[in-house]
Amino acid sequence: MSFFGTIWDGVGEMFDAIFNGDWSKENQIGATVRGWCGENETLADWINAGISLATLAAIASLSAMVLVYFERKVSGHMQRRLGPMRTGPHGIFQTLADGIKLFFKEGFRPKSADFFTYYLAPFIPMMGSFMILAVIPFDQHLQVANPELGIIYVAAVAGLAGFGLIIGAWGSNNKYSLLSGMRSGAQMISYEVSLLLAILLIVLVSGHTNLQEIIKTQEGGIFNWWIFKLPVLGLISFVFFIITTNAELNRTPFDLSEAESELGAGFHTEYSGICFSMFFLAEYVNMLIAASLATTLFLGGWHAPHPGLDYPGLGWLWFGAKTSCIIFLYFWFRWTFPRLRIDQMMDFEWRFLLPASMVSLLLAGVFMSMGWYIGD
């Protein structure tokens, strides 16, 4: 049999495993690759790692493109406009065209910018996004890595995004960029406290830091998701989580780091071409990640709203649907709320959000010890 014949057979076998395999036990793609390699487990691991990385890259770039398109459409319709309409039917190729334009645009570096930090900065947020994307549980067996301290890992790596903004702002030697970087640094550090308290609440009530285990504690229908399982408190901490992730993502009403009317374009004033698009891509991938985390922690991850609707291998559809709803919520917030002033933002965090999340954490402890749960 020819070389291409073998490849073709392999593709057929893979498709068969994906569509007919038993997804309830293990990842069928990984299992098929291990089956091909037989005893050579190192080779199987390398091939699986390659497949996972390629998938992550595809998810990152495709989701960013789709999200940018939908953001523009949603914002248009919320403001009584149409959004992009010219590039393809209803403008569906708009982000592709923008991406191609950005790719071929001249990368321009200011003379006085620091070479190393200036070119390092765009890659740090992107790297952070990839590292978090690797532990997002899209389905029971659709996860690149499943570390035991999954949520702690996510919280640790999430700080990288702010770091990238700050050194990019510092390296580009621009007053506006620097102000923006300082603002975003202050903002991210402040809101990370409340974000971690909201995460900690879920860790406390579920008793796990592993993302898959957190999802497994929410099995059995919509009222077993943590948002409803803890009466009222779950909803409140979900709202806190959404607010704080909104601030972490630097989106309106917390988009002080790229306040167009005050700071030019904020930290990416001096960036152009592919470096700018790196920041842009990371921003949207981070939004996907934040929505996925909200889904994982509060909305039952890949579980269906009713236990009868759970099919092994199709959990990623539920996951995607829930994540899309959260992302729409972010869009909705962005195109409704006006931007906060910096002191209002700090006030809100330190005088309201932080005490409130601490109180909710305490209450969660009380709820847990008294056994005040809805559902099983």
Place this chain on the structure above:
Amino acid sequence: MTEVDKHGSRPQNLGAFEREPEKQDEEKPKQGMIARYCSLIFGGTKSLLTGMKVTIFTFLNPKSTVTQQYPENKDTLEMKERFRGQVIMPHNEDGEHNCTACTLCEKACPNGSINVLPTKNIAGKKILGKYIYRLDTCTICALCVEACPFDAIRMGQDFELATLNKDSLELVLNKKEGRWKS
């Protein structure tokens, strides 16, 4: 319903923008610190939800979109009444207009775009000879229309005014040597 609302340029649901008249400080009942804190939070949440209601309303009603796809819909283009194009002088069926050649519009024009050249009719009465309007220097400010006491000129709806010949921008608005229609 106000004049602006009728043409659909603003959201019909103005809930977010309507404000109750603020009370004077003396009239406000004295609140404790906790009550003020709570009212701040709940009032803020309520106002945010009101804003979200407005945006989701416009999002779920694509008919409320005001954008028009201009070059494609040239035939069905819907113009708003308050749109200001070039200055026009409406004529009735007999070719008569309202202009008395009083030159108030000429004085009102900041750019000198209008020249009213009066003439005399057979009875020796002052009538409009030529109403010269220079579109090239006009800024479509509508001060002439506001100055006109006889409603003789208006802002038209025509906006496709590009031309290759600069001389064609000097227009004579009246069709014939006019007299004030009786």
